[in-house]
Amino acid sequence: MSDKTTPLYVVCSPCRRVGKTLVSRLLTEFYVVNDRPVAAFDLADEGPQLADYLPDFTTIADISETRGQMAFFDRLIADDVGVRIIDLDRRVFKNFFTVVHEIRFFEEARHRSIEPLILFIIDPDPKSAKAYAVLRHQLAQVSLLPVRNQIETAAIPYGDAPSKVNMAPTSLDIPLLDFPLRALMDRQSFSFSRFWRGSPADLPASLKPELSRWVERIFFQFRVLERLLGCA
Amino acid sequence: MTKPAVVLIGGDKGGVGKTTVARTLLDYFARQQLRVRAFDTEVPRGTLKRFHPDVTDVVDINHVPDQMRIFDTVNSTDATVSLIDVRAGLLSPTLHALRNIGFIEAAKKGEITFVLFHILGPSIASLDEIVDTAAYLGDAKYFMVKNFINNTYFFEWDEATHAAYFKRIPGAVGITIPKLVEMAAEQVDLASVPFATFIANQKQSGAPASYSFVLRGYVRHWLETISAEYDRVNLTDILEAKESSRPPIGRPRPIIKIAES
Numbered sequence: 001m002s003d004k005t006t007p008l009y010v011v012c013s014p015c016r017r018v019g020k021t022l023v024s025r026l027l028t029e030f031y032v033v034n035d036r037p038v039a040a041f042d043l044a045d046e047g048p049q050l051a052d053y054l055p056d057f058t059t060i061a062d063i064s065e066t067r068g069q070m071a072f073f074d075r076l077i078a079d080d081v082g083v084r085i086i087d088l089d090r091r092v093f094k095n096f097f098t099v100v101h102e103i104r105f106f107e108e109a110r111h112r113s114i115e116p117l118i119l120f121i122i123d124p125d126p127k128s129a130k131a132y133a134v135l136r137h138q139l140a141q142v143s144l145l146p147v148r149n150q151i152e153t154a155a156i157p158y159g160d161a162p163s164k165v166n167m168a169p170t171s172l173d174i175p176l177l178d179f180p181l182r183a184l185m186d187r188q189s190f191s192f193s194r195f196w197r198g199s200p201a202d203l204p205a206s207l208k209p210e211l212s213r214w215v216e217r218i219f220f221q222f223r224v225l226e227r228l229l230g231c232a
Numbered sequence: 233m234t235k236p237a238v239v240l241i242g243g244d245k246g247g248v249g250k251t252t253v254a255r256t257l258l259d260y261f262a263r264q265q266l267r268v269r270a271f272d273t274e275v276p277r278g279t280l281k282r283f284h285p286d287v288t289d290v291v292d293i294n295h296v297p298d299q300m301r302i303f304d305t306v307n308s309t310d311a312t313v314s315l316i317d318v319r320a321g322l323l324s325p326t327l328h329a330l331r332n333i334g335f336i337e338a339a340k341k342g343e344i345t346f347v348l349f350h351i352l353g354p355s356i357a358s359l360d361e362i363v364d365t366a367a368y369l370g371d372a373k374y375f376m377v378k379n380f381i382n383n384t385y386f387f388e389w390d391e392a393t394h395a396a397y398f399k400r401i402p403g404a405v406g407i408t409i410p411k412l413v414e415m416a417a418e419q420v421d422l423a424s425v426p427f428a429t430f431i432a433n434q435k436q437s438g439a440p441a442s443y444s445f446v447l448r449g450y451v452r453h454w455l456e457t458i459s460a461e462y463d464r465v466n467l468t469d470i471l472e473a474k475e476s477s478r479p480p481i482g483r484p485r486p487i488i489k490i491a492e493s
Binding site: 066067069070073074077099102103104105108 | 452
């Protein structure tokens with residue numbers, strides 16, 4: 001077993017169309033860009049899904065029955081997986097955290113130097129706040145970070161500056177992005193890591209700086225998160 | 233000084249989970265550091281013994297020497313608790329015989345602690361057993377165990393029936409055993425180890441095993457729920473009750489043959 005702690009991210013929300021798959025994509029490709037081993041798990045059942053965007057890094061999982069839970073959770077705590085990212089669909093939200101609570105999954109993960117972090121994408125829907133409160137109470141020992149995705153829910157106030165490196169962030173912020181770039185990003189052929197390493201042929205030159213700044217802003221937050229988790 | 237305790241687990245129907253409940257009790261007693269011996273009446277091979285071989289003997293409850301082995305040594309054994317997993321169909325005859333040898337009377341006099349876990353099944357016939365059992369109980373501590381192995385409702389949906397049977401015995405206490413995920417139950421059965429050993433990911437020998445973490449987690453959660461039930465009914469306090477000032481029981485009358493129903 002490695003001595004170094006590796007992160008396990010659970011990207012979730014009880015609401016639909018809040019950007020869980022986008023955040024999961026960004027996280028996965030952050031590690032790809034940094035040449036770190038990463039395994040993503042797609043628990044979504046309405047698409048487009050993470051597995052459609054990143055088929056080489058993503059395993060589709062079904063935890064509706066015990067056998068699927070064994071295949072999923074037993075694998076998550078295996079030694080050789082690297083960084084783990086779970087894209088958790090709203091329909092599986094309750095079942096996932098019920099199983100996690102019953103089998104004390106996060107406790108076991110920590111015991112194996114896997115540090116869990118729940119990235120909860122917030123939404124004005126009241127059930128979002130309620131679910132967040134329940135998670136905070138039930139999983140008090142686990143890091144829980146709200147994510148403000150300005151692309152899907154612009155009503156949520158956005159902080160201007162990214163967090164400083166030595167300050168614990170109070171949220172992860174996905175900034176607003178112009179429509180043409182959003183449309184480009186939504187294509188299954190678009191890759192953040194390929195963009196980061198060199199411009200895709202079909203990206204207009206005028207849009208490149210904005211997208212670069214946007215990705216850099218998010219990747220910076222990921223680096224801060226990693227340091228705070230003790231995984232950098 | 234602690235009184236010797238005899239714990240009977242029975243039910244007149246097969247497949248209601250008597251041995252499963254016996255296994256949870258043995259794990260609970262181990263955690264509470266109670267010295268226990270167990271008797272498995274499923275001759276010849278036993279069922280309980282497979283999981284707890286170090287503390288369990290297989291006995292023929294119809295066989296007089298085996299009866300003497302159990303009941304004549306209640307006072308002299310090192311174990312605080314003698315647990316008997318009574319085979320299906322033998323609960324009522326066993327209770328009848330215990331009354332005839334003076335065992336129930338000894339419990340009434342405070343010389344031993346007698347505890348009965350009556351494992352109920354999902355049918356009305358099982359509820360009729362409660363009526364039959366009531367006649368033998370005397371001062372025994374009686375636990376009515378609803379074992380949800382089959383997702384049964386135990387007639388809770390019919391208040392009149394539920395009240396008629398479940399309130400039949402004054403002082404009876406209900407215990408609920410929730411259902412264990414089937415795959416977890418199967419894997420523990422396959423491993424032939426106590427529940428606690430499975431949770432610890434060990435084989436019977438103590439060597440490391442490779443059981444599924446998910447299944448171990450389910451078994452742990454299930455066993456903790458059951459332990460909380462045993463805590464709730466103060467089981468340890470009942471079993472560790474102190475002796476009265478009366479002299480210990482004499483040699484019981486000869487055991488009579490326990491006829492199968």
